[in-house]
Amino acid sequence: MTDDGPPSRLPLDWIAASLRRERTRAGLSLSELAKRAGIAKSTLSQLEAASGNPSVETLWALGVALGVPFSALVEPPAPAVQVIRAGEGPTVHSEQAAYAATLLSASPPGARRDIYHLRVEPGAARESDPHIPGTVEHLIVSTGRLAAGPRGERVELGPGDYLSYRGDVPHAYEALVPGTTFVLVMQHI
16 A cells, blocks of 8 residues: 655646636736735746746735635635535534534625525426526435436436536436426525
């Protein structure tokens, strides 16, 4: 058995994409961000090109200058489609009752959520056009079986399964058995 240990390189592509995204959101030029972070413009340019070898200190200074936590620059991109099967996910149990809460999705700051209860029957799939940009759909199957998700990425789900995906792309819902019900939460950012 071998221990590969930690990776020898940081995920430079993630960091580069995060830096460009956050610098663009802040409306800063390369020169201005480099100045605010106290680093050379050439260093920042290399980091945004996914080259170089950023130190914790450099990334920390960039995070402070951008007003974002360090983790926003180094954490991996979230998957486009997220599935949590029934019985999976972080669960906390009550000491006072037979009660368990499983976190499926935390609401990001500034988001609005609409909640729907849907009943679907087998037959034609319900094809949905893209919603407004930034929409994310979360669904939990209550009864039956459902195929749902973006075009080309549909997933089969059963009771208690959770699915999250972009709602601003074409997507569909299709009951696989009679009496299928699910809760749909549409998040708009």
